[in-house]
Amino acid sequence: MSIEKKWWKEEVIYQIYPRSFNDSNGDGIGDIQGIIQKLDYVKNLGVDIIWLSPIYKSPNDDNGYDISDYRSIHPEFGTMQDFDELLDGIHKRGMRLLMDVVFNHSSDEHAWFEEAKKSIDNPYRDYYIWKKGKDGDPPNNWRSFFGGSAWDYEPNTDEYYLHLFTKKQPDLNWENPKVRKEIYSIVKFWLDKGIDGFRMDVIPLISKRLDFADTSLESFNDVVAQVYSNGPRVHEYINEMYEEVLQHYDIMTVGEGPGITTQTGLDYVGHDRRELNMIFHLDHMFLGHGPRGKFDPIPYGWTDIKRLFSEWHEAMGDSGWISIFMDNHDFPRMVSRFGDDGTYRIESAKLLAMMVLTLRGTACIYQGSELGMSNVKFDSIEDYRDVETHNYFKEFTETGTSPDEFLKLVHEHGRDNVRTPMQWNKSKHAGFTNGEPWINVNPNYLDINAEDVLADKDSVFYFYRELLAFRKKEKTLIYGDWKIIESQSSDLFIYERFDSNCNILVMLNHSDHTHTHDVILEGYDLCLTNMTNDDVATLLPWECRLYKK
Numbered sequence: 001m002s003i004e005k006k007w008w009k010e011e012v013i014y015q016i017y018p019r020s021f022n023d024s025n026g027d028g029i030g031d032i033q034g035i036i037q038k039l040d041y042v043k044n045l046g047v048d049i050i051w052l053s054p055i056y057k058s059p060n061d062d063n064g065y066d067i068s069d070y071r072s073i074h075p076e077f078g079t080m081q082d083f084d085e086l087l088d089g090i091h092k093r094g095m096r097l098l099m100d101v102v103f104n105h106s107s108d109e110h111a112w113f114e115e116a117k118k119s120i121d122n123p124y125r126d127y128y129i130w131k132k133g134k135d136g137d138p139p140n141n142w143r144s145f146f147g148g149s150a151w152d153y154e155p156n157t158d159e160y161y162l163h164l165f166t167k168k169q170p171d172l173n174w175e176n177p178k179v180r181k182e183i184y185s186i187v188k189f190w191l192d193k194g195i196d197g198f199r200m201d202v203i204p205l206i207s208k209r210l211d212f213a214d215t216s217l218e219s220f221n222d223v224v225a226q227v228y229s230n231g232p233r234v235h236e237y238i239n240e241m242y243e244e245v246l247q248h249y250d251i252m253t254v255g256e257g258p259g260i261t262t263q264t265g266l267d268y269v270g271h272d273r274r275e276l277n278m279i280f281h282l283d284h285m286f287l288g289h290g291p292r293g294k295f296d297p298i299p300y301g302w303t304d305i306k307r308l309f310s311e312w313h314e315a316m317g318d319s320g321w322i323s324i325f326m327d328n329h330d331f332p333r334m335v336s337r338f339g340d341d342g343t344y345r346i347e348s349a350k351l352l353a354m355m356v357l358t359l360r361g362t363a364c365i366y367q368g369s370e371l372g373m374s375n376v377k378f379d380s381i382e383d384y385r386d387v388e389t390h391n392y393f394k395e396f397t398e399t400g401t402s403p404d405e406f407l408k409l410v411h412e413h414g415r416d417n418v419r420t421p422m423q424w425n426k427s428k429h430a431g432f433t434n435g436e437p438w439i440n441v442n443p444n445y446l447d448i449n450a451e452d453v454l455a456d457k458d459s460v461f462y463f464y465r466e467l468l469a470f471r472k473k474e475k476t477l478i479y480g481d482w483k484i485i486e487s488q489s490s491d492l493f494i495y496e497r498f499d500s501n502c503n504i505l506v507m508l509n510h511s512d513h514t515h516t517h518d519v520i521l522e523g524y525d526l527c528l529t530n531m532t533n534d535d536v537a538t539l540l541p542w543e544c545r546l547y548k549k
């Protein structure tokens with residue numbers, strides 16, 4: 001069987017983190033009108049689908065991933081009328097809108113939870129997951145993604161509720177058919193507005209292992225994969241959502257997949273499964289996370305990254321689909337993490353762009369990558385806003401890590417690295433706001449900003465644009481097969497995309513050394529590269545080339 005053709009395989013996603021994109025009214029917070037002002041900029045880049053991180057009403061404990069009303073827009077971002085105008089502006093430009101939805105948990109300020117906590121026999125009680133404590137302790141030893149116990153005590157009814165994230169993010173009880181009905185009706189509400197699909201937050205976590213047994217696993221990643229994710233009824237639920245709503249619309253669905261492995265991937269995205277179109281697996285994002293997670297780092301390298309790409313390619317074959325990305329709003333800037341944000345910032349940002357846009361899968365670009373934006377190093381923990389960073393700061397400094405040591409870890413791994421405002425120009429606060437930004441701008445905005453990048457034909461931005469245009473023409477980059485070309489140096493990543501139309505050869509030197517290679521280039525035309533190198537038999541530091549035959 002050959003691979004199925006679908007628009008959502010061909011198009012490229014651009015993720016907007018609304019809080020940090022563009023502020024239109026000077027309150028320091030990015031908003032919907034701000035996005036509307038920049039739609040031509042996004043269109044000009046050449047992407048097709050805008051993924052918007054959550055814009056629903058929220059007390060913002062986790063920047064919108066804690067929703068208190070799924071059917072209304074958070075006032076800081078605008079109104080439903082602004083939303084309709086945004087959707088219209090996106091469609092008028094021939095683009096599509098992907099909404100982010102969070103159905104594993106709601107906010108504790110959602111009306112359902114406010115009712116649920118009132119009494120054990122409240123009709124909304126079973127919308128959440130409640131348990132008695134064990135001798136004054138939580139019901140089990142599960143830990144939250146953001147540190148501490150995954151249970152919080154509710155004195156009024158003398159029970160604990162489950163929250164796999166912060167205590168302001170109580171987990172919804174999908175076992176309750178009423179909860180599922182409510183969720184499908186919310187999904188339908190947005191689809192009937194004409195949006196083009198959903199990114200579903202932590203979807204593999206929705207079905208719980210109901211024995212709520214203590215875990216003896218050491219590493220948090222293992223706990224996620226074996227205890228929190230892929231619960232017994234997860235496929236029943238996703239399939240039910242598909243049958244009840246999703247199947248009636250021409251949309252795309254992408255599940256965020258912590259804990260989904262190459263073994264379980266096809267269960268979510270196999271073309272015959274009637275579940276999701278694709279997943280963001282997080283295997284490469286979780287590389288380097290030690291037993292206690294991201295702030296407990298262990299070494300890893302490109303060998304691991306390349307191995308994971310191979311394993312996922314194998315696992316999907318022609319039967320399923322993934323997205324390809326190297327960062328998003330939860331992980332450090334890709335040029336800082338996988339490239340070189342010093343001497344070779346521009347070159348390595350281009351190399352990573354070439355990789356993301358030539359591997360097999362729906363490419364996803366995070367805002368600012370097209371400028372080559374890099375991590376930030378704030379001097380004080382007070383400058384950070386992320387609840388994850390603050391919770392772990394407390395936990396780590398209470399157990400022996402010095403505040404300075406922890407700050408260094410945040411510089412490398414914290415989520416605020418990608419949440420500093422978009423750098424539009426050299427004016428105050430990088431042109432993001434006329435007021436005081438909710439989080440400081442990265443001081444490097446004088447060197448890295450959209451205005452300069454747009455004025456420079458050799459910039460990262462135009463490299464993305466060329467790659468995106470090339471990808472539109474060459475469907476081999478979408479549907480073609482993929483194979484690694486072995487090379488002597490482990491610093492090189494050389495591979496080919498191929499089908500009966502053509503062969504596209506990609507050569508990446510992801511190191512700051514020059515390397516020779518022995519690939520025979522006869523018959524190939526060079527289409528794109530990030531530097532001039534007359535010696536075709538070598539690859540200079542961070543050089544990337546794309547050939548076609």
Ligand code: ISL
Nearest residue numbers: 062065102145165201202258294330388
């Ligand atoms: O960021 C992470 C680790 O530091 C991830 O483990 C992340 O928590 C996980 O991938 C789930 O992320 C999603 O759900 C969270 C939210 O905070 C993230 O922003 C979202 O992408 C809870 O809704």
Ligand code: CA
Nearest residue numbers: 023025029031
């Ligand atoms: Ca604003």
